[in-house]
Amino acid sequence: MTRLRLAAALLAAGACVGGLGLNSLDSQEPEADGPLRFTERERSIIQTLSPLPPLPQQASNRWADDPAAARFGQRLFYDARLSREGDRSCASCHSPGLGWSDGLPRAEGRNGALIRNSPSLLHSGYQRWLFWDGRADSLWAQVQWPLEHPDEMGFARADLVRLLARDASLRRDYEELFGPLPEGAADAERFRPGGRPPLPRPSDPFNPAPSLEQLAETDPGHAAWLAMSEADRRAASEVLSRCAKAIEAFERRLVPGPSAFDRFVEGLREDDAQKQGALSRSAQRGLRIFVGKGNCVNCHFSPLLSGGEFHNIGLAVAAGEPFDAGRPDGINTVRVDPMNGRGEFSDAQEWASNVKLRYLRYDEHTFGAYKAPTLRNAAVSAPYMHDGRFATLEEVVRFYVELPGLPPVGHREETLLPVPLDEGEIQDLVAFLESLRGTPVDEQLRRPLEPTEDD
Ligand code: HEC
Ligand code: HEC
Incomplete structure (x- = not known):
């Protein structure tokens, strides 16, 4: 027995x-x-x-431990203007009062329930891979997914550029950290409303990813992106990557x-x-x-x-x-993500800083x-x-x-x-x-940060 x-x-x-x-x-x-x-x-x-132990080094983000970046990241984290209808922020699904999650079996998105549970963000600075399938290799590379996914925040990087350009206080914070916004940042003819690239997606002979041109036929956001110049697209992606790096600096404090x-x-x-x-x-x-x-x-x-x-x-x-x-989807996706640690927006593109990507293979056991x-x-x-x-x-x-x-x-x-x-x-x-419940993180991090007095 x-x-x-x-x-x-x-x-x-x-x-x-x-x-x-x-x-x-x-x-x-x-x-x-x-x-x-x-x-x-x-x-x-x-x-x-x-x-x-102390947090691991984060070589791909040179602002990872910058306190000013963490403050800016905190502002963005709680800002519902980073969603298409202005009705949700990162904190909607990662609420400090609900263990930095949402208390739901599966997150509630713009079009009903998503397929996965929202993880807590506590200790996320220690994670090697983000998401249940590990399709992001850093906290900053993770941000594009909820921000631009039509089922989550439905926002777009071109709109992010224009938001920063028109909000004096956000603009000042951004520019103090990262230097001037791109030229023409407020211009809707250049940074077109809704403009965003398709989310990273692997392509293979059995399951080819559609081209941007094909996607643009049915998705106005992708059409807007297609209409933008190569240089403006790159500039918008860089702005997104920097805002995401600030959000990472904030998330690293959630210990x-x-x-x-x-x-x-x-x-x-x-x-x-x-x-x-x-x-x-x-x-x-x-x-x-x-x-x-x-x-x-x-x-x-x-x-x-x-x-x-x-x-x-x-x-x-x-x-x-x-x-x-x-996991296989996560492996194939992180390898082609332009925001991965080897990509052009990473602050440490060499293999030595990104070995975990190099040896990534999927097989039937994954x-x-x-x-x-x-x-x-x-x-x-x-x-x-x-x-x-x-x-x-x-x-x-x-x-x-x-x-x-x-x-x-x-x-x-x-x-x-x-x-x-x-x-x-x-x-x-x-x-x-x-018994593995730690004492709560600093009260200051648990609420939206007010803009500083001089605003
Ligand atoms: C073979 C590896 C493995 C072993 C052994 C294992 N776990 Fe897990 N555990 C996982 C994985 C993977 C998940 C997530 C699975 C998923 O969501 O599909 C998980 C999820 C959990 C969760 C849910 C956490 C959350 O935030 O959703 C708890 C709690 C947990 N495990 C406790 C335990 C306990 C207690 C044991 C021993 C009895 C154990 N695990 C043994 C791999 C393992
Ligand atoms: C609509 C709800 C929703 C919103 C809004 C949202 N998230 Fe999430 N978040 C999720 C879900 C669901 C997952 C898990 C998805 C998966 O694994 O495929 C997740 C995963 C994550 C993870 C990975 C954690 C880990 O341990 O793997 C991080 C980090 C994260 N979100 C941060 C953010 C940030 C930053 C924002 C704002 C830019 C945000 N989220 C907005 C629902 C949301």
Whole structure:
């Protein structure tokens, strides 16, 4: 009989499976108050999970750590004028009050629900790849997608140029950071209303991407772009890339303070029982499962509790949902994105700064894979998974216990096996995930920035 069945049988018989039941089969310490005694092996794994190191360097954005750029980025982040109807900003789907997400299973766009869940932006400065499929290689390259996608903000880079040109305060901030706006920035004959290029899209013989001319026949924004001069198009893309770099500088500041778990690990290192008390005994038992028989650290490792890589964990497509290949589309798209780290708008175009792009290959094993999200602060950004299918952390844990269904494409990663947990252990693992909640980011970042007094 497997442990899972045993647990189920005991449960059905009304047996106690809490602290003294099956749990105690695994525990190596007497039932007493105070911290659990972790083995040397457990201790060494746990210490790789905390503390959070400083942010990684961001070579492709020379303003990444510039405080003035972060302030300008904050203004743009909360500014609804960066949407076609003026009714939504980045904060509409990444709201500070909702864990920098939106509380919805799938984001609500201009034309109804999108196909994916809005990730929290907390710790986004640590991510190697952005989006569930990793189709952007930096936070600044990410911005074009929500900004110009007709289903999201429906805005256009040519309109961004004219907005900056006519708003004296935005213009001053922009020009102090990046130098003068392009010549003719206010001229709608040059920076044509709605003018935007098609979003990056790979082309191959089986699935050729339509040309700009073809797209311009049905999309007025692409027609406007086609009508712009080569030089003005480049200038508009440069303005967008710089505004995006400022937004990245803002997003890099969205790092919560230490969590109960971090205080616990500090205590573990210093052999300080009081500090270890920051984590309840239940959460400590959950931690033992996380690094032990749960195998969660296989994919959720490093201080981010995510390797930032992509895995197929076998989430079946819900009935009626569209087909979504995940990672292969991300790989093919980031390679052709003019805003990637090797592109003309990057501040570090050499391979040495962008090796992660160089070795990017897709094969059948990447089908159906999505990014393993950071588990830090997951407690404040329900619902979960790329399609928001699970409402609570407990539902997520129950998924790993059973691994129901089969993925629609590709295959589930072979290292992922059902984790036999009893009811008490499920609650322990949830308590551990809850303990990864850090203290909120600076209040100043959680609201729109007022223009400075001299405006
Ligand atoms: C309509 C809702 C919506 C708006 C508006 C929106 N986003 Fe998002 N955002 C999403 C969704 C949904 C995803 C995930 C999409 C995917 O992975 O394909 C996402 C993903 C992201 C990510 C990737 C995070 C990660 O960990 O991979 C970042 C960063 C981000 N958005 C920043 C922004 C910024 C900056 C803006 C404003 C320019 C913005 N978003 C506007 C819904 C939105
Ligand atoms: C084989 C790699 C792998 C293993 C092992 C793994 N995960 Fe995950 N985890 C992922 C991936 C990939 C996702 C995102 C999947 C998606 O949305 O399609 C994810 C998503 C999650 C989420 C949702 C986070 C969010 O913000 O949406 C939680 C919570 C989570 N995992 C917890 C765990 C726990 C607890 C364990 C151990 C029982 C575990 N994971 C084991 C790869 C893994």
